[in-house]
Amino acid sequence: MATDYLHQLTHLRLNTNCNQWSDATAHRAPHKPFLLLSILDLAAQGQIDSPFIEPSFDLIERFAHYWDLVQPPSGKCNMAYPFYHMQSEGFWRLVSKPGQEQELSEKITSSMTRLQSVVLGAEIDPELFELISGHKSREELRAALLNTYFAPDIRQLLLREAVENQEAFEYSQRLLQAAEAAMPFGQPDKPQQIRDQGFRKAIMNLYSHRCALCGIRMITPEGHTIVEAAHIRPWSDSQDDRPANGLALCKLCHWSFDRGFMSVGRDYEVLVSSLARSEENNPGHIMTLEQRPIFAPEEERHIPDQECLGWHREEVFRV
Numbered sequence: 001m002a003t004d005y006l007h008q009l010t011h012l013r014l015n016t017n018c019n020q021w022s023d024a025t026a027h028r029a030p031h032k033p034f035l036l037l038s039i040l041d042l043a044a045q046g047q048i049d050s051p052f053i054e055p056s057f058d059l060i061e062r063f064a065h066y067w068d069l070v071q072p073p074s075g076k077c078n079m080a081y082p083f084y085h086m087q088s089e090g091f092w093r094l095v096s097k098p099g100q101e102q103e104l105s106e107k108i109t110s111s112m113t114r115l116q117s118v119v120l121g122a123e124i125d126p127e128l129f130e131l132i133s134g135h136k137s138r139e140e141l142r143a144a145l146l147n148t149y150f151a152p153d154i155r156q157l158l159l160r161e162a163v164e165n166q167e168a169f170e171y172s173q174r175l176l177q178a179a180e181a182a183m184p185f186g187q188p189d190k191p192q193q194i195r196d197q198g199f200r201k202a203i204m205n206l207y208s209h210r211c212a213l214c215g216i217r218m219i220t221p222e223g224h225t226i227v228e229a230a231h232i233r234p235w236s237d238s239q240d241d242r243p244a245n246g247l248a249l250c251k252l253c254h255w256s257f258d259r260g261f262m263s264v265g266r267d268y269e270v271l272v273s274s275l276a277r278s279e280e281n282n283p284g285h286i287m288t289l290e291q292r293p294i295f296a297p298e299e300e301r302h303i304p305d306q307e308c309l310g311w312h313r314e315e316v317f318r319v
C-alpha cells in the first residue's frame with residue numbers, strides 16, 4: 001500500500017463544527033469520506049476503468065445511500081460540495097466541459113445540476129486509481145476511511161451497506177446474464193434485501209429510470225428516482241427475478257399495475273381497465289396511455305415475458 005495515499009485519505013481537510021456534525025462523524029463533515037466510499041463501491045463493480053471519476057447517477061445514488069444512513073442533523077445531501085472541494089486534496093483535478101473553463105474558477109457547489117453543467121469529471125492520480133482498482137488495497141482504503149471518520153457503530157453500518165450493495169450488484173449481474181429467458185431465475189436462499197436491491201439494479205439499468213407504461217423519467221440531483229422496480233408476477237408466487245419478469249414503473253403506474261388498473265397486452269400495448277373510467281375515478285393522463293406501446297429494453301431476452309404478462313392479465317387486471 002502506498003502509505004502516501006493512506007496518509008492523504010486519512011488526513012482530509014474537513015469542515016469541523018461540533019454543533020453541526022454529531023459524534024457519529026467525529027464532529028466533522030462527512031461529505032468527502034462519503035464520496036470516497038462511493039467511488040470505492042463503483043470501482044469494486046468495475047464501473048471505474050480509468051483514473052477519471054464521472055459525477056454519474058450511480059455515484060450520486062451511492063453517495064445518497066450513505067448520507068441517508070447516517071442522517072447528519074443538518075445539511076443537505078449534495079454531492080456537488082465534496083466533488084468540487086476535493087480539489088484541495090492534491091490527488092483530484094476537475095476537468096471542465098469545453099468552453100466552461102472560466103466557470104470552474106467559481107464555486108460551483110450549489111447543486112449537482114450546476115456542477116454537471118460545468119464539469120466533465122475529475123482526474124485522479126494514476127497511483128490512486130491502481131489502489132482503488134485492486135481488491136486488497138481498495139478494502140484497506142475503505143477500512144482506513146471508516147476508522148478515521150466514523151464512530152464504531154456507524155462504521156459497522158456503513159461497512160454492511162457496502163457489502164450488501166456489492167452482493168446486490170453481483171446478483172443483478174447474474175440476473176442480467178441469465179440467458180435462458182424461458183426459465184425463472186431467482187435465489188430464494190439470498191436475503192430478501194439483497195434480492196430486492198439486485199433486482200432493482202438490473203431493472204434500473206435496463207430501463208434507464210424510465211417508466212415502462214407512461215415513459216416518465218424524473219431523477220433528482222440528490223440521487224432519487226420516481227421509478228421503482230416491479231415484478232410482473234410477484235416474487236412470493238413466482239420466485240422469478242429475471243428482468244423479463246419485471247418492469248420499471250413510476251409510483252402511479254406501479255400502484256395501478258399492482259391493483260389491476262393497468263396491464264400490458266399481447267402486442268406490448270398499454271391496457272387500461274374499464275374500472276378506471278368508473279364514476280368514482282378520475283384517472284387523468286392514464287387514459288391517454290391506452291393502446292400506446294410500452295417502453296421496453298432493447299435486448300430481446302429482457303423484454304417482458306408474455307407468460308408473466310398473461311398471468312397478470314388473467315389474475316390481476318380488471319378488464
Ligand SMILES: [Zn+2]
Nearest residue numbers: 211214250253
Ligand atoms: Zn408511469
